[in-house]
Amino acid sequence: MTKVLAAINVRHLLIASLFVMFAAFGANMASADVRGPAPKQPDLQYLNEDSNFWGKIRQGQEGRGGQLIQSQGEDWRLLRNGPLLKYTATGLGAMVALLALFFLIRGRIKIEHGWSGWTIERFNMPERMGHWILAVSFIILGLTGLNVSFGKHVLMPLVGKDMFSTISVGAKYLHNYVAFAFILGLAWVFIAWIKDNFPRSVDINWLKQAGGLFSKGVHPPSHKFNAGQKLIFWSVIVTGVSISLSGWALLFPFETNMFAKTFWLINGVVGTTLPTELTGIQEQQHAVTWHNIMAIVMICIILAHIYIGTIGMQGAFDAMGSGRVDLNWAKEHHSLWVDKLETQDKLDKQPDETHQADAGAKAQPAE
Numbered sequence: 001m002t003k004v005l006a007a008i009n010v011r012h013l014l015i016a017s018l019f020v021m022f023a024a025f026g027a028n029m030a031s032a033d034v035r036g037p038a039p040k041q042p043d044l045q046y047l048n049e050d051s052n053f054w055g056k057i058r059q060g061q062e063g064r065g066g067q068l069i070q071s072q073g074e075d076w077r078l079l080r081n082g083p084l085l086k087y088t089a090t091g092l093g094a095m096v097a098l099l100a101l102f103f104l105i106r107g108r109i110k111i112e113h114g115w116s117g118w119t120i121e122r123f124n125m126p127e128r129m130g131h132w133i134l135a136v137s138f139i140i141l142g143l144t145g146l147n148v149s150f151g152k153h154v155l156m157p158l159v160g161k162d163m164f165s166t167i168s169v170g171a172k173y174l175h176n177y178v179a180f181a182f183i184l185g186l187a188w189v190f191i192a193w194i195k196d197n198f199p200r201s202v203d204i205n206w207l208k209q210a211g212g213l214f215s216k217g218v219h220p221p222s223h224k225f226n227a228g229q230k231l232i233f234w235s236v237i238v239t240g241v242s243i244s245l246s247g248w249a250l251l252f253p254f255e256t257n258m259f260a261k262t263f264w265l266i267n268g269v270v271g272t273t274l275p276t277e278l279t280g281i282q283e284q285q286h287a288v289t290w291h292n293i294m295a296i297v298m299i300c301i302i303l304a305h306i307y308i309g310t311i312g313m314q315g316a317f318d319a320m321g322s323g324r325v326d327l328n329w330a331k332e333h334h335s336l337w338v339d340k341l342e343t344q345d346k347l348d349k350q351p352d353e354t355h356q357a358d359a360g361a362k363a364q365p366a367e
């Protein structure tokens, strides 16, 4: 894992981001309107004229037998295959490019005082289990979800139609079932970490200094989670809940009517019956669109999170790997948290077997 990460350089990341963008823009996305032209004669007495008859049907007109074609479905298809895919790809590509640029300029953020030779516990086993259930399920959902959006343009040309079909059927089932693990992980992490994620006055100072992310030697004080992490936490909760609700509406179609109820409340017409045009297939179309938008926002945020937790910052991964972090790392990034542990006599310092050799030469205590 470490070797693979070390082998990834800025050029790889830039190429990957450009590939994602060009794959979407270059792909032959079918976004032409398939609706027929509006009927020339709007009067129903002309229904016996074939062209007007089919025109009306394709425009979504309802007759005695109900609605044969839901015209908004075409609006949805145009949105989904057009702007939605393009902006999604641009967002993803831009995020990877930004991270690559950040890495190019700032490099890996090092423990400035070197490895201390001592570790302290940052996250216990239940906390790490919750995190990894959330993380692994999200990565599976992200990849299988992106296959629904881009697979036809990116994977199918590589593996062929038959293989793509097999992969996509499996991916769809995986997506549906792993969703429950994601909801579990989300609830777990929420319960475990909410107490450390309420805004505090030191967060303002941290934000003013951008957490020292852009300048060496700057370490604004922070409690267990800094302001940047609190933003990640709340974004994960808000987008995660939103994705879960819209995903639930897709797993159990026509049952929840969440969008109809929301619009209905917003329009202030509580007390009347639900607008029927929203409770059917249009409800599902809104749910897909919203699920898609929220998922892409969350993927972009999580890309930044994964970057900082792996190649972006020395010593960070250990917090979620072994659960124990280097003492100097902790003092540099979460000084108020270390102070509190010291005051409560809960520091529980243990010798760091892995970095003993590095520690001897360079270590000086962080102030």
Ligand code: HEM
Binding pocket: 122, 131, 134, 135, 136, 138, 139, 189, 193, 225, 228, 229, 230, 232, 233, 236, 302, 305, 306, 309, 310, 316, 317, 318, 319, 320
């Ligand atoms: C390979 C993937 C991932 C890695 C390596 C990773 C790594 C980490 C690390 C090292 C921390 C602790 C930071 C600290 O010590 O302060 C952390 C915290 C956290 N992770 Fe992850 N993570 C990954 C994926 C995810 C995913 C997919 C999610 C959400 C869907 C997520 C949500 C969180 C949250 C909410 C926190 C607490 C807030 C924060 O530290 O930003 N992580 N992660």
